Amino acid sequence: MLIKFSQRVLLLIVILLTGCQNQPTVSSYPPENFASLTEQDIIEISRQFCADQDSTAFLLAKDSNYQKRLNHLADTLGYQLHGQTLNYRVYLDSNINAWSTASGCIRVTTGMLKAFTDSEIQAVIAHEFGHIELQHKLRSFQHAQRVEMGKDINSIAIYVEEEFAHKLEIEADNYALAYLQKHNLDASGMLTMFDKMPQDNNQVLSTHPTSAERLNNIKNKLKLNQ
Ligand SMILES: [Zn+2]
DSSP states (O other): OOOOOOOOHHHHHHHHHHSSOOOOOOOEOOOOGGGGGHHHHHHHHHHHHHHHHHHHBBBOTTSHHHHHHHHHHHHHHHHHHHHEEOEEEOOOSSOOOEETTTSSSEEEEEEHHHHSOOHHHHHHHHHHHHHHTHHHHHHHTTTTSSEOOOSSGOOOOEEOOOOHHHHHHHHHHHHHHHHHHHHOOOOTTHHHHHHHHHHOOOOOGGGSOOOHHHHHHHHHOOOOOH
């Protein structure tokens, strides 16, 4: 099943396979190319990626109201995870989006901060924590069936099993719920955030679990906890 990965993962692949700044040509790569990758490799490349993204994005000033709000939420969530120091910044971007890297970059757009409540932002970030703590990037590379590269970074796709992609998203949700509960934070955002997530009609993204599936999973978890 084809999964379009985030730009972050796509760039990792470009660096790993080309080792230079050149644009890749259209090619397909077998999974053996990724078999020897370690978590440390992913962290190092993630660090480079984050610095690169920050240099091209519009980073809000540290004393901006959006950044202050994110800092406040970061205080509730913590700054250490999986041996990494977390670094939270806001991008001026009207799209609803948040992403993280294995090296501890947490980036949230102004679009998301505008549309989401505090508990929803906490839920989104805790979900990102799940991806970091459970080494989802490394595991995705290890499970790649093949990788295809087009003319630019945005046209690179990694092929993994649909079931595997579902599993990682649900794992990250379960991690997020447990994390919020462990830190005595309001977990209600786990139930309401899905309605606000942008729905992508892109066919390649349909292999991800739907918001309804993810919501049902969290509802079931909450029932079990009662
Ligand atoms: Zn996710």
